[in-house]
Amino acid sequence: MIEPLFSEVIRVQDGVLCHPELHAARMDRTARHFWGGTAGDRLAELAVPADLRTGRVKCRIVYGAERFEVTYAAYVPRTVHTLSLAQDDTLEYAYKYLDRGALNRLHDRVAADEVLIVRRGLLIDTSYTNIVLEDAAGDRFTPAEPLLRGTMRERLLREGWITERVIRADRLGDYRCIHLINAMLDPGEVVVPVEAVLH
Numbered sequence: 001m002i003e004p005l006f007s008e009v010i011r012v013q014d015g016v017l018c019h020p021e022l023h024a025a026r027m028d029r030t031a032r033h034f035w036g037g038t039a040g041d042r043l044a045e046l047a048v049p050a051d052l053r054t055g056r057v058k059c060r061i062v063y064g065a066e067r068f069e070v071t072y073a074a075y076v077p078r079t080v081h082t083l084s085l086a087q088d089d090t091l092e093y094a095y096k097y098l099d100r101g102a103l104n105r106l107h108d109r110v111a112a113d114e115v116l117i118v119r120r121g122l123l124i125d126t127s128y129t130n131i132v133l134e135d136a137a138g139d140r141f142t143p144a145e146p147l148l149r150g151t152m153r154e155r156l157l158r159e160g161w162i163t164e165r166v167i168r169a170d171r172l173g174d175y176r177c178i179h180l181i182n183a184m185l186d187p188g189e190v191v192v193p194v195e196a197v198l199h
Contacts (some may be wrong), residue, residue, distance in 0.1 A: 002063055003064045003066065003067070004034055004100070005062055005063070005064045005067065005097070005099070005100045006062070006063055006064065006095060006096050006097055006098055006128075006161065007060060007061065007062050007063075007096055007097075008023055008060075008061040008162070009058060009059070009060050009061075009172050009182070009183050009184065010023050010043075010058075010059040010061070010121065010183060010185050011031060011056065011057075011058070011059070011075075011184050012048055012052070012056070012057040012058070012059050013055075013056055013057075013124075014053060014054060014055065015052075016048075017043070017046065017048075017059065018099060018124050018183070019151060019155060019183075020043050021119075021181070022121055022151040022154060022155060023040070023151055024040025024043050025040060026039070026096070026149075026151065027039040027040040027042075027043075027061075027063065028038075028040040029161050030096070031065075033095070033181060034064075034065070034095075035065040035127075037156060038067065038119075039063050039068070041062070042061075045068075046059065046070060048072060049069060049072055049193055050074050051192065052074065055075075055127030056074075056075045056184070057072055057073065057074055057075055057108060058072070058073050058074075058075040058087065058111065058184060059067065059072050060073070062098055064072050069088050072081075074182055076112075077089055077184070077185060077189060077190060078113075078181060078190070079113065080113040080114045080116040080130075080190050080192060081113055081195065081196060082112040082113050082114075082118065082192070082196045082197075082198060083112050083113070083114050083115065083116040083126065083191070083192050083196065083197045083198065084110035084111065084112035084113055084114075084115055084197070084198040084199075085115075085116050085197065085198065086106045086107075086109060086110055086115040086117055086118065087113060087119075087194055088102075088106060088117060088118075088119060088120045089119055089120050089128060090132075091103075091117065091119055091147065092151075093107070093147045093148050094147075094149075095148075096120065096148060100127075103128075104127070105128040106127060106129050108146070110198070111198070112198050114126045114127060114128070114180070115127050116131070116178070116197060117147060118165075118169045119145075119147075120148065120167055121171065122143065122145060122167060123143055123167045123168070123169050123172070124143050124145060124146055124147045125143070125146050125147035125148065126180055128182065129150075129180040129181055129182045129185060129190075130142060130143075130146055130148070130150045130152065130153040130180075130181050130182060131143065131178050131179065131180060131181070132156070132162050132178070132179040132181055133175040133177075133178055134165060134175060134177050134178075135174060135175050136178065137178050139163070140155070140160045140161065140162045140163070140179075141162065141164070141165040141167060141175075142156075142163070142164060142165070143164070143165070143166070143167050144164040144165060144166050145166070150181070150182055150183065151183050151185075151190055152181045152182055152183055152185070153181060156187070157180070161181075161187070172197060175194055176193065177191050177192060177193050177194060178191070178192045178193075178194065178197070179191050180192070
């Protein structure tokens with residue numbers, strides 16, 4: 001049997017890991033489920049290279065029961081101006097697998113910069129971020145059933161900045177814009193107006 005591999009991306013700001021406890025908890029949930037162990041404790045071993053201790057840096061970990069590899073790189077946000085609805089009722093990605101084949105195939109089917117995934121009529125995520133939909137009143141909602149429960153999403157829920165809601169794809173017009181968020185992206189950094197969502 002081939003060992004499943006997973007990835008974890010942690011933001012490093014000016015040489016400091018951001019919210020490592022949230023990443024450690026997710027890694028431990030994954031490890032318990034797949035091989036009955038832990039993985040989050042390995043974050044204590046991380047040492048940010050001296051030449052990458054200024055600004056925003058991406059720390060990427062590839063791990064499994066017998067593997068733990070870490071790379072660091074300066075972070076450059078993707079440019080996203082358009083989203084395209086992509087339907088897949090069977091897509092599952094509750095754990096952050098290294099293999100993103102199914103997500104990449106969705107992306108390959110559209111002409112937009114990124115896919116906005118629809119599962120059983122509900123908006124869930126893009127291929128690489130959680131989503132936050134903002135309405136005209138400035139209220140912010142994230143899908144109650146996301147593709148992946150991201151660490152930024154979890155933190156914003158705890159802080160009360162966003163609220164979970166079941167969001168039907170056919171009610172997209174109830175909102176004015178979509179924030180793309182993940183460990184590397186704060187709300188407001190990549191924002192797509194709903195008029196830029198291709199159907």
